[in-house]
Amino acid sequence: MKYLRDSFIKFKKDALSKAFYDSIKYLFFSVILVIILKYIPVVKEWLKVEFTLTIWLIVLVSLLLITASFLLSIYLFNKKLKLIQTENQIDDLTGLKNHKALELELVRIENERNTKDEPISLILIDVDDFKKFNDENSYEIADSILSKLGNLLNKDGRITDETFRYFMRGDEFLIVAKETTISNAQLASERKRKLIEDSTFRIDNNSFNLTVSCGVTEFNIGETKEIVIERLNQALQKAKKKTGKNNTEIII
Structure with missing residues (x-):
């Protein structure tokens, strides 16, 4: 169990994995929230016509958020990688390229x-x-x-x-x-x-x-x-x- 817990923590801390994890988390909670709300009388009455459309809309928006988060993470990762590569090519003493x-x-x-x-x-x-x-x-x-x-x-x-x-x-x-x-x-x-x-x-x-x-x-x-x-x-x-x-x- 400790190994699984440590692996899960490491997974969340990773830049790309964390973005994917957060997006999946938001999608999961969104679906759960809609399912719970439909059993509340007032909400049930309000959703009885629009529920099917609403849940698929939430799924679609969540998928778009996942994609956007993933692409943003890739962009930030590449930007950080280029910065590291640039710093690795600079001589610390003179500031010139090495x-x-x-x-x-x-x-x-x-x-x-x-x-x-x-x-x-x-x-x-x-x-x-x-x-x-x-x-x-x-x-x-x-x-x-x-x-x-x-x-x-x-x-x-x-x-x-x-x-x-x-x-x-x-x-x-x-x-x-x-x-x-x-x-x-x-x-x-x-x-x-x-x-x-x-x-x-x-x-x-x-x-x-x-x-x-x-x-x-x-x-x-x-x-x-x-x-x-x-x-x-x-x-x-x-x-x-x-x-x-x-x-x-x-x-x-």
Whole structure:
């Protein structure tokens, strides 16, 4: 009995099941109410002509309520599900879209590259010597720096750009630049690099300056996302091997 009771309670608490349960409950009580009322003399006299029509009308209205409740529950469930999915694709630290969202975006681009010929470029930005920065400062300061950097990159983006945090605990950011050739992406990357170099990040009473290295490539028609990301990483590594880092490299 306890198992049945617990199962019934769980059934009622479920969003979709609860709506169905409530609708059935209202239908049951409506029918019972009509049946009881027909044995009351005054009501019986009033219902003797209209009773058959009334009970079927109640049944019809109740069924419509069940359907409406069920459809509303599905709508609310899907809305909640989309909200959860959206929150699951946002990086908590920077507020940017995370690696999961990036993977979905790259898959979408890959699937559309055979039907759309608009240029799409990728920019990968990595903070220079960030491990050393972590060692010299606290992780709290490092996280604050990444948060401010993410906000700076997001504000600098065009309406056709989308900025992602590449990995959850990493210091890399990836920008998908739509309707952008590799030469224009290189110019955009250089603008962002200089913007970061010229910016001062203030945390509490301390000021910090950063430089970044950037890799740029284009998502060519017919390519897989794995090939493009590999080439993008090669461009970034090429930039980081330059003396002093703090530069942009492209690989076509």
